[in-house]
Amino acid sequence: xxxxxxxxxxxxxxxxxxxxxxxxxxxxxxxxxxxxxxxxxxxxxxxxxxxxxxxxxxxxxxxxxxxxxxxxxxxxxxxxxxxxxxxxxxxxxxxxxxxxxxxxxxxxxxxxxxxxxxxxxxxxxxxxxxxxxxxxxxxxxxxxxxxxxxxxxxxxxxxxxxxxxxxxxxxxxxxxxxxxxxxxxxxxxxxxxxxxxxxxxxxxxxxxxxxxxxxxxxxxxxxxxxxxxxxxxxxxxxxxxxxxxxxxxxxxxxxxxxxxxxxxxxxxxxxxxxxxxxxxxxxxxxxxxxxxxxxxxxxxxxxxxxxxxxxxxxxxxxxxxxxxxxxxxxxxxxxxxxxxxxxxxx
Amino acid sequence: xxxxxxxxxxxxxxxxxxxxxxxxxxxxxxxxxxxxxxxxxxxxxxxxxxxxxxxxxxxxxxxxxxxxxxxxxxxxxxxxxxxxxxxxxxxxxxxxxxxxxxxxxxxxxxxxxxxxxxxxxxxxxxxxxxxxxxxxxxxxxxxxxxxxxxxxxxxxxxxxxxxxxxxxxxxxxxxxxxxxxxxxxxxxxxxxxxxxxxxxxxxxxxxxxxxxxxxxxxxxxxxxxxxxxxxxxxxxxxxxxxxxxxxxxxxxxxxxxxxxxxxxxxxxxxxxxxxxxxxxxxxxxxxxxxxxxxxxxxxxxxxxxxxxxxxxxxxxxxxxxxxxxxxxxxxxxxxxxxxxxxxxxx
DNA sequence: CCATTTTTCTAAATCGTTATAGATCAGCCT
DNA sequence: AGGCTGATCTATAACGATTTAGAAAAATGG
Numbered sequence: 018x019x020x021x022x023x024x025x026x027x028x029x030x031x032x033x034x035x036x037x038x039x040x041x042x043x044x045x046x047x048x049x050x051x052x053x054x055x056x057x058x059x060x061x062x063x064x065x066x067x068x069x070x071x072x073x074x075x076x077x078x079x080x081x082x083x084x085x086x087x088x089x090x091x092x093x094x095x096x097x098x099x100x101x102x103x104x105x106x107x108x109x110x111x112x113x114x115x116x117x118x119x120x121x122x123x124x125x126x127x128x129x130x131x132x133x134x135x136x137x138x139x140x141x142x143x144x145x146x147x148x149x150x151x152x153x154x155x156x157x158x159x160x161x162x163x164x165x166x167x168x169x170x171x172x173x174x175x176x177x178x179x180x181x182x183x184x185x186x187x188x189x190x191x192x193x194x195x196x197x198x199x200x201x202x203x204x205x206x207x208x209x210x211x212x213x214x215x216x217x218x219x220x221x222x223x224x225x226x227x228x229x230x231x232x233x234x235x236x237x238x239x240x241x242x243x244x245x246x247x248x249x250x251x252x253x254x255x256x257x258x259x260x261x262x263x264x265x266x267x268x269x270x271x272x273x274x275x276x277x278x279x280x281x282x283x284x285x286x287x288x289x290x291x292x293x294x295x296x297x298x299x300x301x302x303x304x305x306x307x308x309x310x311x312x313x314x315x316x317x318x319x320x321x322x323x324x325x326x327x328x329x330x331x332x333x334x335x336x337x338x339x340x341x342x343x344x345x346x347x348x349x350x351x352x353x354x355x356x357x358x359x360x361x362x363x
Numbered sequence: 364x365x366x367x368x369x370x371x372x373x374x375x376x377x378x379x380x381x382x383x384x385x386x387x388x389x390x391x392x393x394x395x396x397x398x399x400x401x402x403x404x405x406x407x408x409x410x411x412x413x414x415x416x417x418x419x420x421x422x423x424x425x426x427x428x429x430x431x432x433x434x435x436x437x438x439x440x441x442x443x444x445x446x447x448x449x450x451x452x453x454x455x456x457x458x459x460x461x462x463x464x465x466x467x468x469x470x471x472x473x474x475x476x477x478x479x480x481x482x483x484x485x486x487x488x489x490x491x492x493x494x495x496x497x498x499x500x501x502x503x504x505x506x507x508x509x510x511x512x513x514x515x516x517x518x519x520x521x522x523x524x525x526x527x528x529x530x531x532x533x534x535x536x537x538x539x540x541x542x543x544x545x546x547x548x549x550x551x552x553x554x555x556x557x558x559x560x561x562x563x564x565x566x567x568x569x570x571x572x573x574x575x576x577x578x579x580x581x582x583x584x585x586x587x588x589x590x591x592x593x594x595x596x597x598x599x600x601x602x603x604x605x606x607x608x609x610x611x612x613x614x615x616x617x618x619x620x621x622x623x624x625x626x627x628x629x630x631x632x633x634x635x636x637x638x639x640x641x642x643x644x645x646x647x648x649x650x651x652x653x654x655x656x657x658x659x660x661x662x663x664x665x666x667x668x669x670x671x672x673x674x675x676x677x678x679x680x681x682x683x684x685x686x687x688x689x690x691x692x693x694x695x696x697x698x699x700x701x702x703x704x705x706x707x708x709x
Numbered sequence: 710c711c712a713t714t715t716t717t718c719t720a721a722a723t724c725g726t727t728a729t730a731g732a733t734c735a736g737c738c739t
Numbered sequence: 740a741g742g743c744t745g746a747t748c749t750a751t752a753a754c755g756a757t758t759t760a761g762a763a764a765a766a767t768g769g
Contacts, residue, residue: 038497040725051749056727066747083498087436088725091754096433098478105464114460118451121481130500132444132478135467152429153384154476260665286662293665316632319606319639320666386755397719402757412717434755437724 039080047076059084098130099342100155102145102169104162105135112313112331113161116183119335120159127343129156143168150178157342159183163194165228179345181338181354184229193341193353195334197311199229199283200236202327202360206281206309207240207248209325215279215307217247219270221263221291223283224255233283249277256283260290267294271306282310285317292321327360334358385426386434393422405430444476445688446501448491448515450508451481458659458677459507462529465681466505473689475502489514496524503688505529509540511574525691527684527700530575539687539699541680543657545575545629546582548673548706552627552655553586553594555671561625561653563593565616567609567637569629570601579629595623602629606636613640617652628656631663638667673706680704 037043041059045052050069058065058073076082090096101120103113121131132155134145146169149155156179160169163184173180174192181193189196210218220237223230234250241248254266271277271294280295282288288310292302300306303323310317312326341354383389387405391398396415404411404419422428436442447466449459467477478501480491492515495501502525506515509530519526520538527539535542556564566583569576580596587594600612617623617640626641628634634656638648646652649669656663658672687700 038499041727042725052725053727053750054748056725057748060727064747069747085437085725086498086500087433087442088754089727090433091431091437091724091756092726092728094754103464105468114463117460117463117479118449118481121479122451122483125481125483130478130480132476133463133467134476135464135471137468137471151384152432154432260661264665289662289666316606316635319610320635387757388755398755399720399757400718402755403718406757410717415717431755434724435757437726437754438756438758440724 038085039077039082040085041082043080044073044076044082047080048072094153096154096156097128098132098155099124099157099159099339100132100134100149101159102134102136102149102161104142105137115313115331116161116335116338119332120339121335122332123336123339127339129339129343143172146172150176156346157181159338159342163228164226165231167228177349179342179349181341181345183334183338184227185232185357186228189355191353193338193345193355195337195341195356196229196358197329197334198357198359199233200239202311202329203233203236203281204240205360206325206327207237207246208244210279210281210307210309211240211244211246213307215246217277218249218279218281219277220248220250220281221254221256221267221283221287222250224257230255230283237281254287256287258287260286260293263287263290264294264297267291268298271295271298271300278306280306280308282308285310285313288317288324289320292324329360330358384431385423385428386431387428389426390419390422390428393426394418440499442500442502443474444478444501445470445503445505445685446478446480446495447505448480448482448495448507450488451483461659461677462507462681462684465678466685467681468678469682469685473685475685475689489518492518496522502692503527505684505688509574510572511577513574523695525688525695527687527691529680529684530573531578531703532574535701537699539684539691539701541683541687541702542575542704543675543680544703544705545579546585548657548675549579549582549627550586551706552671552673553583553592554590556625556627556653556655557586557590557592559653561592563623564595564625564627565623566594566596566627567600567602567613567629567633568596570603576601576629583627600633602633604633606632606639609633609636610640610643613637614644617641617644617646624652626652626654628654631656631659634663634670635666638670675706676704 041052041055044055048055050073054065054069055073058070059077061070086097101117117133124131134149136142136145146158149158150173158173158178158180160180161183163170163182163186165187167186170182170186170188170192174188181195183195185194185196207218218237218241220234222234237248251266254263267280280291282291288308291308295302295306302308302321307325309325309327311329312318313329313331317324317326337354337356344351344354387398387401390401394401396419400411400415401419404416405423407416432443447463463479470477480495482488482491492504495504504519504524504526506526507529509516509528509532511533513532516528516532516534516538520534527541529541531540531542553564564583564587566580568580583594597612600609613626626637628637634654637654641648641652648654648667653671655671655673657675658664659675659677663670663672683700683702690697690700
């Protein structure tokens with residue numbers, strides 16, 4: 018159509034004034050080269066001359082060429098998309114949103130887009146993952162809320178589909194992951210409680226289905242053994258229970274057994290609820306009882322300075338997972354990127 | 364590569380055992396029809412016979428045909444993607460994550476994917492929007508943190524690119540939006556404070572650049588006039604200031620002017636920080652001072668039962684915006700979907 | 710019964726990209 | 740000079756879908 022599309026007034030040939038999106042064809046016409054040559058030049062193929070490459074690259078950047086994603090995807094199957102699969106169940110003090118933000122940051126200037134694929138409480142957690150793999154709608158997947166033998170991970174491994182997890186599975190030496198060392202956290206927290214003289218610790222742990230619950234409980238047990246303190250892990254509430262449940266449970270517990278002098282919480286929200294519960298029955302935080310928790314947001318200590326908080330840097334997770342996912346895509350046979358963040362005791 | 368990979372050795376015909384992703388071609392072969400006929404049948408074109416349509420649809424669902432997104436996108440330009448453009452600035456008590464979740468819910472079973480496009484504090488807010496429009500990487504955009512004359516909205520309107528906003532602009536009668544009626548909230552909150560005898564109210568408002576700050580302040584003014592109370596809007600802190608800043612400012616303020624007996628906060632996090640501040644200087648919430656705030660998460664009242672909370676249903680926003688965006692795509696000339704959520708006074 | 714319309718389907722082209730195989734030309738060897 | 744090699748580039752086809760124009764079959768009309 019547009020043989021000639023320079024400057025002057027033109028018959029209704031698709032000309033430049035339309036500001037059509039530049040394609041390889043545009044560059045080909047401008048440079049007098051063939052389309053495949055332009056493509057190979059931009060991809061730095063070995064069989065293209067140096068001068069040609071430079072010329073093509075110059076033109077490309079001058080006219081602001083950006084490869085058409087649909088074209089690339091159709092031809093190569095590469096989507097340049099990473100999918101974050103997340104539950105819509107909102108853990109109040111939302112980690113998930115920061116994970117999204119930080120994955121997005123990690124993807125900045127990489128050419129990858131981030132698509133968020135939700136799954137819903139009532140449906141199979143495998144469904145979104147299967148959808149992505151079967152329709153090829155992403156090049157890699159990032160998962161959180163990992164179970165020890167997470168079926169999604171099993172599925173992805175079997176298909177050799179690139180992925181990275183926020184949390185560890187039992188096979189985690191085999192795949193990319195980022196995790197917070199909850200066992201270390203629990204050891205530190207338990208030791209701190211013991212250090213200030215607390216003897217009877219109650220733990221509000223994560224749901225047992227999540228792998229990190231095991232780590233955390235193990236850590237508390239270690240600390241309890243070392244310090245010779247009593248340890249009780251509640252099994253009727255978890256750090257994902259509603260605030261009302263946690264509050265009520267803590268209140269009831271302290272009334273039944275006033276000798277309890279320490280509480281440990283696995284989440285910011287359960288910590289706040291637990292504080293509400295203990296205060297509701299007249300206990301005084303930092304006086305006749307202490308509470309420790311993981312602090313994902315600098316909030317707890319502001320709220321109640323007496324809370325003993327151990328910080329968790331959530332933002333690091335997303336950026337790391339983004340890198341790990343890209344690595345898994347680009348170099349599937351390389352050793353997967355793995356990181357365990359150890360909390361600092363201070 | 365995998366010429367023969369089913370069970371028996373096979374000549375290099377691409378046969379069904381490969382479990383190749385079914386395409387229109389697959390259906391065409393199975394039905395003995397031509398590819399375009401299959402396409403038109405699935406799209407319910409008027410020039411295809413009833414029997415044919417049924418046959419095609421039956422086969423399609425039997426073999427689990429799903430249209431290839433890249434193919435559709437390349438040919439039609441339709442991406443079937445909606446992009447949520449969000450700041451990575453984490454407002455602690457994260458609205459954004461719930462917005463993402465709820466938009467995702469709203470997009471369920473619509474065939475649309477949700478991609479999250481971040482923009483970074485140091486760069487132009489217009490950049491991601493321009494990128495999306497210029498590269499055509501989405502069919503519609505959802506924006507939040509809206510300014511009165513938001514340049515992104517101006518840009519999108521000018522290009523006639525479908526979008527919906529979480530918040531109102533000055534042109535909002537012309538475009539799809541969802542907003543919480545902050546003016547009504549402020550009226551209600553202000554009236555409540557007056558009703559319990561508070562005379563001197565200090566407001567920690569949203570940043571003035573956000574449009575809803577104006578609405579909220581106007582609402583407080585109305586309430587103050589009606590009740591004849593004193594009103595002061597702080598201009599050195601906002602509801603987006605850090606918790607430490609809010610806490611310190613509130614503490615200082617109450618020391619300088621102990622007569623202040625009421626505080627209103629525009630966000631959950633600033634409310635908690637303000638409570639910390641007032642308690643730090645020995646004031647007693649619910650006794651010699653009161654505090655009211657918007658409660659996006661059922662948290663405040665748990666934390667401090669004395670806080671006067673007005674709830675905001677954040678989840679409704681996302682689902683509405685998803686619908687609104689789709690409508691803007693499908694029927695650009697129709698009246699845009701708009702909703703103003705009025706808080707209930709209870 | 711042939712011409713004409715309507716219904717239903719097909720062929721070819723296209724979107725932007727890349728893989729494959731082949732073309733062109735220079736330089737070099739014998 | 741003829742043949743070969745290597746360096747560059749081009750032509751063609753393909754990915755999966757849809758649009759356009761046109762063909763074939765069926766229905767209608769006189």
